Amino acid sequence: MPETICISVVIPAKNEADNISPLVLEIFDCFSNRNDFEIIYIDDGSTDDTYKKIMALHDAYPTKVQLVRHQKSVGQSTAVYSGIQFARGDLIVTLDADGQNNPADIPTLLQHAEKVKLIEQDFCIAGYRKARKDTSWKRFQSKVANSVRAKLLNDDTPDTGCGLKVFPKATFNKLPYFNHMHRYLPALIKRLGGSIVVVEVSHRDRQHGQSKYGMWGRLFAGLIDMLGVMWLQKRNKRVHVTETTCTTKN
Numbered sequence: 001m002p003e004t005i006c007i008s009v010v011i012p013a014k015n016e017a018d019n020i021s022p023l024v025l026e027i028f029d030c031f032s033n034r035n036d037f038e039i040i041y042i043d044d045g046s047t048d049d050t051y052k053k054i055m056a057l058h059d060a061y062p063t064k065v066q067l068v069r070h071q072k073s074v075g076q077s078t079a080v081y082s083g084i085q086f087a088r089g090d091l092i093v094t095l096d097a098d099g100q101n102n103p104a105d106i107p108t109l110l111q112h113a114e115k116v117k118l119i120e121q122d123f124c125i126a127g128y129r130k131a132r133k134d135t136s137w138k139r140f141q142s143k144v145a146n147s148v149r150a151k152l153l154n155d156d157t158p159d160t161g162c163g164l165k166v167f168p169k170a171t172f173n174k175l176p177y178f179n180h181m182h183r184y185l186p187a188l189i190k191r192l193g194g195s196i197v198v199v200e201v202s203h204r205d206r207q208h209g210q211s212k213y214g215m216w217g218r219l220f221a222g223l224i225d226m227l228g229v230m231w232l233q234k235r236n237k238r239v240h241v242t243e244t245t246c247t248t249k250n
Helices: 017-030 050-060 076-086 103-116 136-153 181-191 215-235
Strands: 007-013 037-044 065-070 091-094 123-129 165-168 195-201
Touching: 007 017, 007 076, 017 037, 017 050, 017 103, 037 050, 037 076, 050 065, 065 076, 076 181, 091 103, 103 123, 103 165, 103 195, 123 181, 165 181, 181 195, 181 215
Parallel strands: 007 037, 007 091, 037 065, 123 195
Antiparallel strands: 091 165, 123 165
8 A cells, every 4th residue: 555645855056965864863853752753865966976975865764755956957846846846745844965954953944934824725844943053144135135125025924045845745836937936935825815824944054065056146136036026926816706506627
C-alpha cells in the first residue's frame, strides 16, 4: 500500500553539495514523531557534487528523499515551482538549501498551519528572521527592501526573503507564475483573500558555499517585480459564490 504523504519539504539547491546531508538529517530529526513527509530537492543546474549527494540520500531513503534535476539553472522561483509540481503532500514547506534556515522551526510553523487551515482555505505561514546572522551590510539591504516592499504591497510580512514558509499546494497552484515570485508569495496569497501568519524563526551562519545573490541584480529585479505584483493586485477581482448546484469543483 502506498505511503501517505501529507507534507512535502521543497528545497531548491544550486552548488550546495556540502550542505545537503547535514540539512536532510536535521529535517529527519524534526519529523521524528511522524512519517507522513517527503523531502524534494531540486538540483538547479549545479556544477559541483550536489546531484551525487542527493542521489546517495535517495538511495539510502528512497521513499523520503526525492530529486528533481534541471539540465541548467533557471533560478530559485522556477526551481520551487518545479519541485511543487512533483510534490505529493497537501502542505508545502519551503526552505533554503544553505542551512541558514533551521529545520527545528518547521514543527512550530506546521502547528500554526494546522490551526489556520481549519478556518482558511488559502494561507501562508511565513518565517521572520528577527535576529539575522548576515553581515551588517546585507541586513541593511534587506531592511530597506522589506520596508519598500511592505509599503507598496501591504503584504503583512516583515521578512518575505525568509525561505522558510508553509502553505497549501492547492493555494500555490492558484498563483500566477513569474521569475522571482518566491519573494512575493505572501502578497500573492493575500491577493487571493488568504491569511498571512508571521512566525519568528531562528537564523544561522552559512557553513559551506557562497551566496548566489548580488545586491544590484537583486535590487533591479526587485523593483520590476514589485511593479508587476502591484499591477496584479490592482487587476484582481475576488468571486464569492453564494450558491451552486455543482457537486465538484475542478
